[in-house]
Amino acid sequence: MPTEAVSPAAAPRLNWRLLSVGLLGFSSGLPLALSGSTLQAWFTTAGLSLKAIGWITLVGQAYVFKFLWAPLLDRLPLPFLGRRRGWILSMQLLCAAALVGMSLHTPQDAAATLAFIAVLLAFASATQDIAYDAHRTDLLPPAERGWGTALAQGGYRLAMLVSGALALILADHLGWALVYRLMAALMLGAALVTMLSPDAPDERPTRSFAEAVALPFVDFFRRYGALALGWLALMVLYKLCDAFALSLSTTFLLRVPQFSLTEIGTVSKTFGLVAGLLGALAGGWAVTRMRLYRALIVLGIAQALVNLGYIWLVHSGPNLAAMAAVVSAEYFFSGLGSTAFVVLLTALCNVRFSATQYALLSSLSAVGRVFLGPIAAWLVPQVGWSLFFVITALSALPGLALVWALRGPIMAAEQSRAT
CATH class of the missing domain: 1.20.1250.20 (MFS general substrate transporter like domains)
Structure with a gap:
């Protein structure tokens, strides 16, 4: 808002x-x-x-x-x-x-x-x-x-x-x-x-039931019509590859390169969070330079490709420098992509109902983070960790294809917000 x-x-x-x-x-x-x-x-x-x-x-x-x-x-x-x-x-x-x-x-x-x-x-x-x-x-x-x-x-x-x-x-x-x-x-x-x-x-005074619950959803589907389902699908799919790769990342670092809890805490989590914060800040600059549609495409490709870096850790053993490099790259480009994604999410909200509509759209973006864990746990024993990370990178393709299909509405949403 x-x-x-x-x-x-x-x-x-x-x-x-x-x-x-x-x-x-x-x-x-x-x-x-x-x-x-x-x-x-x-x-x-x-x-x-x-x-x-x-x-x-x-x-x-x-x-x-x-x-x-x-x-x-x-x-x-x-x-x-x-x-x-x-x-x-x-x-x-x-x-x-x-x-x-x-x-x-x-x-x-x-x-x-x-x-x-x-x-x-x-x-x-x-x-x-x-x-x-x-x-x-x-x-x-x-x-x-x-x-x-x-x-x-x-x-x-x-x-x-x-x-x-x-x-x-x-x-x-x-x-x-x-x-x-x-x-x-x-x-x-x-x-x-x-x-x-x-x-x-x-x-603010307590809203009526209709204002608090029904109107935000009615407004969203009324404004976007058939496009509404496309927007909701994009909320789920755009960050899917990111969530897929991270769904079992802690288990992977403990069992495959066999880092200790202290090493993961000191290197992975610390470097990752700092890199994510820097990536989020850099994402703001990237969106202003490239415009929203191009930023979503370029940064979406980047956050998919960095998933392949985990294949290095499959073969490196407990190499702290390798973990710091891979995890930092993952979180940095995830932060970049997240900034562009949040700009789109904010642009889609009607300022009259931004709290509820933002809650809806941001909740959909958490679907992958919450629900991909069991799928990843089933997939890894079938294909191995290296091929698993290749698959996580490929899982970015549906989201990127949807960004391309919605390129016109994305550029229109960037130019104006509902009031």
Whole structure:
């Protein structure tokens, strides 16, 4: 949604309102890896089968379907801390309880119980994201939205570093149970931030059911007609190759080149996250230079080709330099492609319904990340890791073909947004 331009002279100073937004961004990002790649590493080091690890990736389905219950948070405020902070606090406490619950079990003895609690963790995390995004939108005045967004992204990236890289390193030395309890303690610290953070000064009135649920979808299909299905398909397909390659990446790094948890945490996760952030920034420059259609094509091809770099690791053994190069390239070009993709996603939204339409489209883009794990786990034993990564690169072709087919509407969407 466009916001008013703010001159450098009018840029706000850091204050508690802005700082609390950044700290709550940390809370928003912390649970993602703990129900995803870090949990995958736990199951891998416990010696579970590749098939079991593939099914574990399905615990994150709440991130795909969160748009279904997002309107309820508008219509059903909790009786404490206002419309947004009450939900944020409740979900933070639920996340902390789930993390403690996970620490009481092991994959060897209670894999199904761990998976069930991880589903609960993902649900609480996705619901926290809904409330936090709304709170940030309501809280920040136009002059502070740029700084607020930057601090929120910084907090989110830092949390992924803590729950990904640091968690793996600590697990190598302290054990998984203590790691998950430490992460629960961080969530409780974030709950304190929620209680102390300011209320939004002018919260919007609760929408009617039609406005909150039906109208955004009716508007989307009315504006795009037959093209609407093409746009929805593109949301799923464009990042498919990226999600496919990363679906079992932690298991691959542990079992094939046989890196340790500490090596993966120190090199892969740290280099990857920094490269992803740089790629996202470079993607903004690329979109302005190449325009959106060309950027989607060029960057889509690039993010497919870098998947082939993992074949090097199949044969290199535990070569840290090779891992750093491959993972950095993967995350850098993924960040580039993601920036162009988000520009398209934003352009497709009607500013009257941007929250719900954005939630719908972004949820579809998470389908590959959540649902490809079992397919990858079945495919790897059939074809081997090298051919698997070739297949992941080829899986970019349907998305690229759809970008080419929609090139006219993409250029039109770039020029104007619905109001």
